[in-house]
Amino acid sequence: MRSRMLAVAIAAGLGVTSFTVAAAPAQHRHRQTQAEQAAAANAAEVAQLKAALVQLQAKVDSLEQRTDAQSDINVSTGKAVEKASNVTAASDKKLAALEKAINNTTLGGKMYFDLTNIDQKNSDTGKTGKSGTGLDVKRFYFSVTHKFNDIWSANLTTDFNYSSTDGTTNLFVKKAYVQGKFDDAAVLRIGSADMPWIPFVEHYYGFRYVENTLTDRLHYANSADWGLHLGGNVGANKMFNYAVSVVNGNGYKNPSRSKGMDIGGRVGFVPFDGMIVALGGYSGHRGKETQTLGAMHTAQRGDLMVAYASKAFRLGGEYFTAKNWNNVLSPLADKADGYSFWGSVALADDVSLFARYDNAKLSKYQDRNAKDTYYNLGLQYQVTKGFKLAAVWKHENGDKSVTAPIPPHVQTVKTNEFGVWGQVKF
Numbered sequence: 001m002r003s004r005m006l007a008v009a010i011a012a013g014l015g016v017t018s019f020t021v022a023a024a025p026a027q028h029r030h031r032q033t034q035a036e037q038a039a040a041a042n043a044a045e046v047a048q049l050k051a052a053l054v055q056l057q058a059k060v061d062s063l064e065q066r067t068d069a070q071s072d073i074n075v076s077t078g079k080a081v082e083k084a085s086n087v088t089a090a091s092d093k094k095l096a097a098l099e100k101a102i103n104n105t106t107l108g109g110k111m112y113f114d115l116t117n118i119d120q121k122n123s124d125t126g127k128t129g130k131s132g133t134g135l136d137v138k139r140f141y142f143s144v145t146h147k148f149n150d151i152w153s154a155n156l157t158t159d160f161n162y163s164s165t166d167g168t169t170n171l172f173v174k175k176a177y178v179q180g181k182f183d184d185a186a187v188l189r190i191g192s193a194d195m196p197w198i199p200f201v202e203h204y205y206g207f208r209y210v211e212n213t214l215t216d217r218l219h220y221a222n223s224a225d226w227g228l229h230l231g232g233n234v235g236a237n238k239m240f241n242y243a244v245s246v247v248n249g250n251g252y253k254n255p256s257r258s259k260g261m262d263i264g265g266r267v268g269f270v271p272f273d274g275m276i277v278a279l280g281g282y283s284g285h286r287g288k289e290t291q292t293l294g295a296m297h298t299a300q301r302g303d304l305m306v307a308y309a310s311k312a313f314r315l316g317g318e319y320f321t322a323k324n325w326n327n328v329l330s331p332l333a334d335k336a337d338g339y340s341f342w343g344s345v346a347l348a349d350d351v352s353l354f355a356r357y358d359n360a361k362l363s364k365y366q367d368r369n370a371k372d373t374y375y376n377l378g379l380q381y382q383v384t385k386g387f388k389l390a391a392v393w394k395h396e397n398g399d400k401s402v403t404a405p406i407p408p409h410v411q412t413v414k415t416n417e418f419g420v421w422g423q424v425k426f
Helices: 001-024 026-103 196-205
Strands: 105-120 132-147 154-165 166-183 186-194 224-234 240-249 262-269 275-284 299-309 315-324 335-346 351-361 369-382 387-402 409-425
Touching: 026 105, 105 154, 166 224, 196 275, 196 299
Parallel strands: none
Antiparallel strands: 105 132, 105 409, 132 154, 154 166, 166 186, 186 224, 224 240, 240 262, 262 275, 275 299, 299 315, 315 335, 335 351, 351 369, 369 387, 387 409
């Protein structure tokens, strides 16, 4: 704008100069020659000034165009910056949400494996097909836990296993639940989750990767099942704990619907740190009763455990009694019971010696000869955090009555297994 006013002022000045020359007085006409020369000089100067004005106007126009273009550029740049800022803000918001999701999600895994030699003999037929040397991945659990807030979370745990004896692999969903932790004394899980007894005993036993606990090994309990689960710790210093589950009864591998639901529970007393006295129980039809198939008996089980666990040593025992566990659909009643003792001692920071003994009567009414005896002895080495190896010897005797070949007699299956067992946990 200032450039345009300057051009106008110069033009006005040039106009005034021309007017002055044209209006020169008549008395000076005798000096025409000089005047004409002066006029010619002035005309030349005017022409030069006009040419300069044209150039100046051209420059002014060019400058205005450049100014307008720069303004357009500035506006475009401002819009681009604003758009980039919005994109950056949206990206930051997405990254923050992703970071929060990652921070609230935990991945974990646990693998049980062994490389062993099995020598199994049947008193009637000799060495069995389970004999031999091989590698087994008994279990591989992979879990994902996501925390929504301070109360609600979710968990998914898969269960993979491979057995060299039959050469098959299986993959299951072991745990899939939504959890609401309303208090240490009230933790609710909806879905497939830990049952009250087996995982609790495993915690004090400490050598699950070497062998299942008593009721798990003999198939008188499920480690997880589909249903509603409530548990927690109560009292000063968590002196009492409890767990109760209302479940389908078929176990986590079979979530099918039955006519009714089973109930299992546990209460525990902790007199001092590391010590536990626990009672448990179970009642139901184990998912076998349907609308078209009635149950003949109700399966029942009672449990007791007294144990102590510390870094220096472990010592404990478990007892169970079961009625009609395998006779829900049979008109014949039966009963079984058994016990297990275990212990371990730390010989060094990374080395522990452990042993276990099980004894069970599997049929007190239908087959009084049905018995199982099991024991093991091993040495564990903590390779690194999350990685354990153990050299173990196992022995098991299984007796039962048979009618063939004649005459009826007691058949015994003896199993000796020696090798290396391992656990990887992350």
